[in-house]
Amino acid sequence: GAVVSQHPSRVICKSGTSVKIECRSLDFQATTMFWYRQFPKQSLMLMATSNEGSKATYEQGVEKDKFLINHASLTLSTLTVTSAHPEDSSFYICSAEPRRGYTFGSGTRLTVV
Amino acid sequence: GDSVTQMEGPVTLSEEAFLTINCTYTATGYPSLFWYVQYPGEGLQLLLKATKADDKGSNKGFEATYRKETTSFHLEKGSVQVSDSAVYFCALRGSGGSNYKLTFGKGTLLTVNP
Numbered sequence: 001g002a003v004v005s006q007h008p009s010r011v012i013c014k015s016g017t018s019v020k021i022e023c024r025s026l027d028f029q030a031t032t033m034f035w036y037r038q039f040p041k042q043s044l045m046l047m048a049t050s051n052e053g054s055k056a057t058y059e060q061g062v063e064k065d066k067f068l069i070n071h072a073s074l075t076l077s078t079l080t081v082t083s084a085h086p087e088d089s090s091f092y093i094c095s096a097e098p099r100r101g102y103t104f105g106s107g108t109r110l111t112v113v
Numbered sequence: 114g115d116s117v118t119q120m121e122g123p124v125t126l127s128e129e130a131f132l133t134i135n136c137t138y139t140a141t142g143y144p145s146l147f148w149y150v151q152y153p154g155e156g157l158q159l160l161l162k163a164t165k166a167d168d169k170g171s172n173k174g175f176e177a178t179y180r181k182e183t184t185s186f187h188l189e190k191g192s193v194q195v196s197d198s199a200v201y202f203c204a205l206r207g208s209g210g211s212n213y214k215l216t217f218g219k220g221t222l223l224t225v226n227p
């Protein structure tokens with residue numbers, strides 16, 4: 001079946017640094033990728049929708065300059081958390097387009113210290 | 114806008130007990146409904162889905178029926194196992210235009226004890 005590989009699974013970074021999270025579709029082409037954020041004991045909140053070759057569409061309240069999304073190819077989408085702060089600590093999950101039945105990555109646990 | 118409300122957890126059951134996790138939704142038109150499961154430290158896996166009223170989704174002993182009259186999609190399993198311990202999310206996808214994004218409930222943590 002369709003697989004989305006997400007890396008890294010865990011990352012700890014210092015406040016003020018940037019972190020890049022990658023999601024790759026391994027056996028299919030993902031023209032659309034969704035990026036979610038999950039707080040402890042809470043639901044997944046959609047952050048943005050990225051489409052290959054075009055700018056991402058961000059949900060209301062999500063800082064575009066802080067959460068940079070790049071979808072330069074049909075198999076790779078990246079989320080970069082710039083100038084990370086402790087409040088950015090969270091679980092980030094990507095999901096491929098619905099034509100493949102919403103395949104999710106395994107998630108990235110980001111801890112900013 | 115679209116919304117999903119599911120019962121608050123945590124839910125703790127003994128092995129072989131009956132499970133029900135309630136889920137109700139608000140949406141225009143005819144949304145598709147999903148249940149996802151998240152095991153500790155992992156991403157989400159599709160458990161089952163239903164795309165129209167009265168459809169029943171089923172997988173691994175879990176079932177849920179799309180009830181338009183009550184706007185519900187309750188998850189049930191007749192006999193839970195320890196391996197079912199996870200967080201369960203109810204979700205919907207709207208039916209309008211190119212609205213492919215999912216709206217999730219808050220999740221329900223299920224713990225099954227031996």
